[in-house]
Amino acid sequence: MESPHGVYRIGDRGEAVAEIVGKLQRLGLLTGGHDVYDVYDEATAHAVRGFQQQRGLMIDGIVGPQTYSAIDDARWRLGDRLLTYVPTHPLSGDDVLALQAKLQELGFAVARVDGIFAADTQRAVTEFQRNMGLPADGTCGPSTFKALQRIRPMATGGRPDALRAREAVRAAGPRLSGKTVVIDPGHGGFDHGWEGYGLRESDIAYDLASRIEGRLGATGVRAYLSRGRDQGPDELSRAAFANETDANLCVSLHTDGSMNPEAQGVATYFYGNDLHGATSSVGEQFAGLVQREIVARTDLLDCRTHAKTWDLLRRTKMPAVRLEIGYVTNPHDSARLADPAFRDVVAESIVVAIQRVYLPPEQDAATGMLRLGQLTV
Template identity: 30%
Template sequence: MIEAGQRLGDRFLYLRTPHLRGDDVAEVQRMLSTLGFSVGRIDGIWGPLTATALADFQTNMSLGGDGVCGGRTLQTLQQLVRPLGDASVVAHITERQRLESAGGQLIGRRIAVGEAGGLEPVTASVRREIGRDGAEVLTVHHPDWSTQAAQVNRFGAAVYIGFEVKSTAPSVSYFQGRHFVSRAGQKLAADIADRLEPMFGPIATNGMGLPMLRESAMPAVLCRFERIDALLERNREVADIVAQSTRDLLADQPAA
């Protein structure tokens, strides 16, 4: 709610720690992306990629290149974007480029697998299964999802798969914000959910702004299960499904 209350033009936007967040940040990211300046994902977080994209835009428009989005920069962005409509092409291309792979091979690819506590056997099984294909796998065990996101970003993973047990209906979630939907994450979530349903019953797929999904730089999904005993009992089968869905995601990328 706090982020939604940040209206475009009410404050200066610039790189600082902690990063500025809000709907106004997402709107500037959308405009920069529409104009061809890569901000990575449109996630409403003013990080280094967004700061660099804004400075590049300012330099190209003879606006000084100081990386601060104020009134003059904002006015220029709006004037240029208005005739183009609502498009976020560069953000989707950037996500696709992270997944480019020949024939869906996992050899040499970096894959991250994480959990927030108590599911080490599951992540270990996934690591072994994906590792057999020659991928370099990072397993992350931390109760704070933002910390996990920072770790997998430093690792440079192409894909992240997270696991959690929660007393709600089973689901597989992907990142969806106000101006951006992770298409690769959505595809991976749907594929995993379809393959898990014969074992666990109906599994929903949801676009969400959870910290792990939002703050990770790569396509990411979070698999939530209702019962830990049922998950641990089938963890090897779950690992096989996750590995196969990851292979399929890397193999089925549309042409740019």
């Protein structure tokens, strides 16, 4: 399916808008008297907001590339099409998500229930087919769909992917040295992100990334930045970069902003999707640690942790979090963000949180207590 390369919002019209409206109607999100088919009107924006909320996307009522692809994914039901592994262009959709959830439930492990048909899904399908006495070609066609419908899970409970992710953390051990962490400074290049009080989100993110990189390097962690100072790769390239480094963790750095100058605070996001209960359990734990360390060490308002399906969180193979550290559009937060000493505190909080992911419960410290000199290197 050709994706319209653009951003569509209220007031827009034309062929691409007609296509979006059509898709929303087929999903049952836009009904009853919506007969102006090629105009992005209030009803369209309302339907898009509802869809975004349901899917853990940024709720802005605007169709950008990510919302577009999520709308596109949503139309597939398991059995609608042949599912096979295309390395150059992996299939994605709700049918893949349903397939992965079903395989997982049956004990055929996929790396993550993320709606993307990659090599791990192909392996799980092949394994399932072998067990069912079907031709084991890794491609889901009519006979495999039928077998999937027929068979009941043998045991329930204990999501295998979550258990495996936790086991990987345990096996990695508490020492920081030898681990690899990707730090992803948000925006960059022509994209400055939010701006306010003489601050630019892209600059703050890069500066923070350098501070974290220095501290991690001192503990023996291989730290990679996903972009250079003046570069602004897209989210998919950043995720691909993180995957190539085979990192243990990925931390994406942003600051927030708002038209409302009173909006303020820090929030951390991890991969999660209410559909089929697909959540990165280590990602959620990591997000909680980062969020609590920053809240304990600074006076930023606690805007808590949330599950999202943003590409950087969904397409990275390792546990990943995205931080929105304060609002550059808020007087209090921007004053903090402008202060190099504050940035050091945030960098230290993040490094400590990385350490705590790997500390077994008996070695873990209370939030806000662990110092850089006490890390297990």
